[in-house]
Amino acid sequence: MFRSAAFLRLWAGSTASGTATWALPFILGLAVLERSISAVELGVVLAARTAGFLAAVPVAGVLADRYPRRRVVLWAGLVAGCASPVIALGAGRSVVLTAVAAAVVGAGQGACRPAFQALTAEVVTAEHQRQQANAAMTLSVRVTTLVAPGLTALLAVVVDTPALLIATGVLWLVAALLPPAGGAAPVAPVGRTRFTADFLDGVREARRHPWFLAGLGALTAVIATGYSATGVVLPLVSRDRYGTEAVLAAALTAYTVGALIGAVLVSRWRPRARGWAALAGLGCYGFAPLALLLPVPAVVVVAAYAVAGLGIELFNVPWFTAAQREVEPRLLARVSSLDFLLSYGLAPVGLALIAPAIGHFGAGPVLVGCAVACFAAPAAAALVPSSRGFRVEQR
Incomplete structure (x- = not known):
């Protein structure tokens, strides 16, 4: 895949956007440690970014099907790139300005996701190469997650957090300018339908694929x-059961390493029942809450997270590849936006409800329920x- 200059540009642009996306909360966390902003301000800014992301995803799905996907990536990256220095300007001075700028960055991030997904299908036209291409795309995200924390911490010794925030803006500009133009994928005529009607067309297309709705x-x-x-x-388990934060760090690292291994494995693996294999991988996430529930050695918790990371990539790559193969090309960005809107959109809701549920029922019953959901939901989808x-x- 990397012998193709077009794919290499696409991969580098996607990697730049993923790095900028990951870096923002980490850099703002450093700002809290430096007392440039408070923990409350951090929560407000990150919530604003999430709101911008969720608002932009469905709009971007429609726009990326109406207009060339490359153009949507360009404008999304430029918007996020221009807003990033404003976060640096407002941090510690104006919570409102910082939150608004973070919402704009989140909108750029949300607009990029379905556009990049559809653009990949245009750049990699050979169907047999798309799974490898999607594996390479997700591999870059995992490498960034593994390497970037230490690199950012080292950079923070040399430069201050405003400079790091401006650097994320530069990454967004790279994401905007570097990707190539896509192929001649069909694009819906402009001005003939309203946004709602176009979005509902994407919903109807998703409904044509029961495997997509189930997955x-x-x-x-x-x-x-x-x-x-x-x-x-x-x-909490790392602190209270094992008496050290090392288990937390080791488990999160193991998850990323497992995901890296999964991405490498799935780039070549072509099981006959690829959907069932992918759903089985998704179900592996249930081992993580199960390990937290049981009084097992710390190494078992770390291993469970490694298995969860491996499994999530065994699902992600075939999932993206199947959407690019099965969904009508002119509707791909809209269907992809539904994917990101629901899967990412409900994550904050889950986080908001889990803590009160643990406070009311206790960690044990909540972890049991979560483990059952992680095992049962993919099984039901299968x-x-x-x-x-x-x-x-x-037929």
Whole structure:
């Protein structure tokens, strides 16, 4: 794949956007440590970014199907790139200005996601190469997650947080300017329908693919329960059961390493029942809350997170590839926006509800419920006949 200059540009642009996306909350966390902003301000700014993301995703899905996907990536990156220095300007001075700028950055991030997904299908025209291409795209995200914390911490010794925030703006400009133009994918005529009608066309297209609705339901359930519960409970278990934050750090690192291994594995693996294999990988996330529930050695918790990370990539790559293969090209960005809107959109809801649920019922029952959801939701999705191969068989 990397012998193709067009794909290499696409991959580098996507990597730049992913790095900028990941870096913002980490850099703002450093600002809290430096007392440039308060923890409350951090929460407001990150909430504003999430709101911008969720507001932009469905709009961008329609726009990326109306207009060339490359143009949507360009404007999304430029918007986020211009707003990033404003966050640096407002941090510690105006919470309102910082939150508004973060919402604009979040909108750029949200607009990029469905556009990049559809642009990948245009740049990589050979169907047999798309799974490898999607694996390479997700691999860059995992490498960034693994390497970037230490690199950012080192940079913070040399430069201050405003400079790091401006650097994320530069990354967004790279994401805007570097990707290539896509192919001649069909684009809906401009001005003939309203936004709502165009968006509903995407919903109807999604409904034509029962495997997509079932898989999206399973993914949303896993993220809203397992991901949210482990995010809240893991720090507590690390501190209270094992008496050290090292278990927290090791588990999160193991998750990323597992995801890296999964991305490498799935770039070459082509199981016959690829949908069932992907859903089985998604179900592996249930081992994470299960390990937090049971009084097991710390190494078992770390191993469970590694398995969860591996499994999530065994799902993600075939999932993206199937959407690019099965969904009508002129509607791909809209269908992809539904994916990001529900799976990512409900994650904050899960995080918001998990803590009160633990306070009311206790960590044990909540972890049991989350583990059951993580195992049961993919299993239920696998019962949909078209889920076996992530395709509707033609009779």
